Amino acid sequence: MNLPHKKDDPAYRTAMGRLLMLYTQVDRLIMEACAARIASAPDEAAKLGLAKQVGDESKHVTIQHAWMEKFGVRQPKIISDVQEAAILKHFRQLDWLDFLIDMYLCVEALGSDAVEKVVPLADPGTRESLRIPLQDELDHIAFGVNRLQQELAGMNAVDREAFLQGIPGRIAALNHAFHNMGLEARSLFEAVGTDYDDLCRQVLARKDEILEEVSRPLAA
Numbered sequence: 001m002n003l004p005h006k007k008d009d010p011a012y013r014t015a016m017g018r019l020l021m022l023y024t025q026v027d028r029l030i031m032e033a034c035a036a037r038i039a040s041a042p043d044e045a046a047k048l049g050l051a052k053q054v055g056d057e058s059k060h061v062t063i064q065h066a067w068m069e070k071f072g073v074r075q076p077k078i079i080s081d082v083q084e085a086a087i088l089k090h091f092r093q094l095d096w097l098d099f100l101i102d103m104y105l106c107v108e109a110l111g112s113d114a115v116e117k118v119v120p121l122a123d124p125g126t127r128e129s130l131r132i133p134l135q136d137e138l139d140h141i142a143f144g145v146n147r148l149q150q151e152l153a154g155m156n157a158v159d160r161e162a163f164l165q166g167i168p169g170r171i172a173a174l175n176h177a178f179h180n181m182g183l184e185a186r187s188l189f190e191a192v193g194t195d196y197d198d199l200c201r202q203v204l205a206r207k208d209e210i211l212e213e214v215s216r217p218l219a220a
């Protein structure tokens, strides 16, 4: 219904500009949180994985900034400086396991899932601007899931069960915090043509899928 010239529709442009800004800010925060984590990461593979991700997120920020300028939809910051500082503080004080859950299951996997739901509805230029970033996010998610599987493999059965049982609560708490940030996610997603309730249902289904993946034992 809203197909042919949606890229020229002012409401669409504003909402998409705000969503792109939000995504770019999140990428930038991920970049900083991962960079801060390199020094204390438990081993060389983790340090290298984090460093690669820092480079990827920096590239995503550059791609998105260039696209927002070209599209002419650059918006002011969506996440305030105070909120940004609180988010970085949250990630800094996490231990390695909780960092893996919050960063990779929550922000990377579920965040990317929400962005992916917007792609088919987006104008061609925006879709193209998201192509490389979303491909890289798959690597980041795989890194996080693999590290969590490794950590679980090193636990005894009781600890492992307790750890797995705690994950949904962490995800729910972060989701709650996200919705309390006043970012008007629903109206933004709806203004670009997304059915927000359906999007939330699909993200929840993705959460179940990723939890199942994490709890799957590592292949020998």
Ligand SMILES: [Fe+2]
Residues within 6 Å of the ligand: 027, 056, 057, 060, 133, 137
């Ligand atoms: Fe990214």
Ligand SMILES: [Fe+2]
Residues within 6 Å of the ligand: 030, 053, 057, 108, 136, 137, 140
């Ligand atoms: Fe990422």
